Amino acid sequence: MEKINTKICFLLIALAFLIYGCSNEKNNFGPLGSTHQHADIKVYVLENAIDFSLPQYQLQDRLTHLEDGDGDVVHTHATGITLGYLFRTLGMKISDECLKLNTGNEYCNVGNAKLNVFAKNRNSEWEAIFYASDYIIQDMDKILVTYGTESEEEIKEQMESVTDKAKESSMAKE
Numbered sequence: 001m002e003k004i005n006t007k008i009c010f011l012l013i014a015l016a017f018l019i020y021g022c023s024n025e026k027n028n029f030g031p032l033g034s035t036h037q038h039a040d041i042k043v044y045v046l047e048n049a050i051d052f053s054l055p056q057y058q059l060q061d062r063l064t065h066l067e068d069g070d071g072d073v074v075h076t077h078a079t080g081i082t083l084g085y086l087f088r089t090l091g092m093k094i095s096d097e098c099l100k101l102n103t104g105n106e107y108c109n110v111g112n113a114k115l116n117v118f119a120k121n122r123n124s125e126w127e128a129i130f131y132a133s134d135y136i137i138q139d140m141d142k143i144l145v146t147y148g149t150e151s152e153e154e155i156k157e158q159m160e161s162v163t164d165k166a167k168e169s170s171m172a173k174e
């Protein structure tokens, strides 16, 4: 009897490790529905804004997506969603030095051409984001990702082009 108990105990421990190992392999996101937040986003590549209202970018993932033909507002439906994850769902990849588009084209820091990422939280100023891939998208963030040779002045203009729509979505809980 005791032997069986020991065996069961061992099996349970092994199972616990297995479950823990599997869940740990995934990202540290909350479950679907653990939050519902919104952020305004704009991505420029060589001065052209990517049009996220195109079908290929809409509703690509359950945890985070753009929806309703709107290309300006990211909806997150789980806590801890990172910019890196969002880009992956769009068939793109962002790292510290490179931005890879869903066309397969990759844009990396070279000469004067740089990848810059900025975020502006509620009631604060624009800040440069390092390790952009790990940046956790916050409610009512404004996010600018831009690759090119823009001057500070031009980047400011791009910041101003980021919309102010997340607010409305968050208040309406859309």
Ligand SMILES: [Zn+2]
Pocket (backbone or CB within 6 Å): 036, 037, 038, 075, 076, 169, 173, 174
């Ligand atoms: Zn929403």
